[in-house]
Amino acid sequence: MASANGWKCLSRPSRRLLVPLFPAPSSSSPTAAFSTSLPRRAGPPKPPEGGSSRHVRIGKQLSLGSKKNRQPDKFKPPLPGERKAFRKRIQLSNNNALEVPGLEELTAENIVDFNSVGKVARLSDAVIDGLRAVEAFKPTQTWNLFRSPHTLIRHETVDLVRQLSDAISKQETLRLVITGDRACGKSMLGLQALAAGLMNQWVVINIPEAQELTTQATEYSTIPHSEQYSQPMYIIKLFQAIDKANHHILSGFRVELDHIHLPVTVARGSSLSSLLTVTREPEFAWPVFQAFWKELTLPGRPPILFTLDGLSHIMRVSDYRSPAFELIHSHDLSLVRLYTDAIGGVTRFPNGAAIVGVCTKGNAMLNPSMDKALEQAAAAQAGLPPPPRDPFFAKYDQRVFDSLQTVKVLKVRGVTKPEARSLMEYWAASGILRLRVDEKTVSEKWTLAGSGILGEMERVALYDMRMP
Template sequence: MSATNCLRCLKRPSVAGASRGVVVPIFAPRSAPFSTTAVQNAMPGKPQKSMEHQDRSIRVYRAGKRMKIRKKDNVDRGKPPAPGERKAFRKKIVLSNDNALPVPWVTQMEAGSLSDPKQIGKIVSLPPALQDQLRATEAFQPTQTWGLFRKPSTLVRQESVDLMSKMEEAVENKKTARIVLTGEKISGKSTMLLQAQSHAYLNNWIVIHFPDAQELINGSTEYASIPGTENPTLYMQQNYCLKLLQSIKKANEKILAKLLSVSSHSELPQNITVNQPLLSLINAAKEADGAWSVFQALWNELNAQGANRPPILLSMDNLPHIMKISEYRSSAFEKIHAHDLALVKLFTDALSGNTRFPSGGAVIAATNRNNGPKIPSMELVLKQRLAEQNGETEGVPVKDPYFKGYDDRVEKVLKSVEVVEVSKIGKREARSLMEYWAASGLLRTTVDEQTVSEKWTLGGGGVLGEMERAALLTMKI
């Protein structure tokens, strides 16, 4: 066996290899007398890079004791988006997709479509006028999959028919249906709220919708105490009120133009006399300052007894947010409970049954599971209500005597509401939905019992949003 190194000269193999073909000039520069590095390894003629030139974005100066790092000034970072542009993109709602195929058997939603038991398991599309109304009240959400299909359409579920018949029954008896929608994450609570609104619009109800309860309490809109209210002091949110009035006006324009005022309102920015259309009352709110008084006047007008008013739907999404203490502070630096905000109070009064609508109507609120706060009182009361509705006597949850986080005000509001659980869809409904997906060209498999079972199971046993995730959103680009 031969040694790797030449034993006689003790030269390194690399050096030996390098020197084999190259004639080393006698005058080759030698770096240092004791250096063991071969001269040939150094590349002559190439200037050595200093640290300063290696990274051009950061220059390092060493002067004095401290090291100064200065970034290069003119780095082109492109044009930043204009104020509000990012939010507009985030909130953008697309309701149609020209690349999706039109589905021939989908019918247009009519006044009675959603309350007709024959329609269960069918897909109905939203008429264009209704789309505008729903857009105005921000009923569509950017996370929903409206943008995948040709026309915005919705599945009529068993729960939808139940809910709409409850609403109709309430109107027949001139009562107010007070309903809280609960259910799993992405099981379709907000869509159910949208269906309730659609039903109300098509049946000429007045709809007042709070699209996100969070906006009312997270300290992002202006607030001021209402003069003359004490114990507790109430607070108005002028800017939110103005926005709400505008959305009410846009969505209910046709009905409000026909309704006439029954009393005069001289306290408003624009004097409103008797027998003027309510639309002109809303138009009196031009600025945020007078918005609350206009809203109050409108609410009183809509609830005027004996004036032959249409039924009212008052709805709110993300209910748990208004069941806690808000981010606002009173002038004495005490935290304000959400129920002391006047707009929230208006809703909770209706939900608890203190306000009665003259021609009946409905108050519907949807809970949320995604970013909603945990409200122990609310969860407890809703479970108790559900157990009571189902006639259960055993296993009804009770208050934990050692827990301090309960809120009496929340319990008072919810103690007599009706709980509608938006549960999982059945396989029949799942099949019709998947047939619709396939006909739209979005599901590229044959829809038979096996595929339906597969997606139904993958979607947590019929959780609608999960089924969409399993079947549709895997191909979302």
């Protein structure tokens, strides 16, 4: 039987049971004692009386650091032309690269020998100076990875130089266009042609970037009593390049004509080299260049090698405008007209000449007229009927067809596997390529490069070593 104390314990309320499950609502916010909804969060604090809100204060802080009140950075701005010089800088040697012993020097004999195909040859100092003077080296090429400039003698190299030599030896004019896929080595073939001209003592004239003549990159002016336009500053720059690369040749020939119409005095009997330096005035540049061109095409003068890189830029309407604000065709620019007359067969060269145009694919716009003209010229060269023009395309440029309808076309493709192996062995000997050069490695890189495209081979093999 339960005692009285036991019943008291059972009847006494527990203190734990007296604790409410939910806190009692405050008097300031009367709510129900029990609710199934979530409790409301506290609202944003009210701004203090007499002061600004939080958003206004943050806006003032942001305004203090805005561009309007920011202090200018303390650095020296680049000088005029400094950015372009840095972008176009060319480094032809690297002391950190290994020197490859046993390299054969490029000469006028081995560059036309088919037994030299697949060999890497080094350029002599005299040829390097001449190529640098005519701006044959490109900033996109990997010259800065190796000890000294080198070049691979390809089958196309021997074929091209043989055509140049045969035409000049017969005192004929070779008019040739180098075309092909992107990064297949077209500019390098143009460089090898210029090297052959320097080694054979030809007068070398090179226009390294044709887009500088047509994209409003240089000054221009009208030529009195003519429909053409002159670019005097570029012509003066071309004077300096021609004289620096061919000074030892031009100094041995004398002026034979009386140029009494020139605004400057040209003494008869002076050297052709002095004719290039007779003036530095822009308004006299084109008349002096015409006089130099007449002297250079007289009988008994040395052969001429005239090359241009970026042919598609001069086969269109330029970005310049006439005084009537009409677009000027590129063939109405005097220096471009001089080249198109030469490659079109209008100009006669009694001492033999080679006019070479290199097509660029990297920064060229679509040019249906040039593509169709080269396609017809290649078909005529192969003895096939020329393909007809598209009857539904009405914007063909007849002036382009007149300039390119009788030229020879050299189609450049990728290098062969033996040529690729020779080039990769040179890379490995220079310490640039850290792979074992065997049949498997060569086949792998050759295939990844799209059947031996030179630019793609450098990309897949030397990607880690290329400088930004």
